[in-house]
Amino acid sequence: MEYDYDNIGLDKIYTYNDLPDKQAGRCDNCGNSHFKSKVGDGEFLRECSNCGMKKSI
16 A cells, blocks of 8 residues: 655644554654654554654554
8 A cells, every 4th residue: 555645634643554654763744753652542642743743653
């Protein structure tokens, strides 16, 4: 399956299964490697500290 990394919306929470990392440990939108993370409701949410892209891991 091919992923459209050029049309990433910052208002959506992506799942890792639907949109795996283009480059491991880096934001798919801006390439930053620093994230804020939180765990809740059995879910690990990772948010890029630069652009705000969110991904459920």
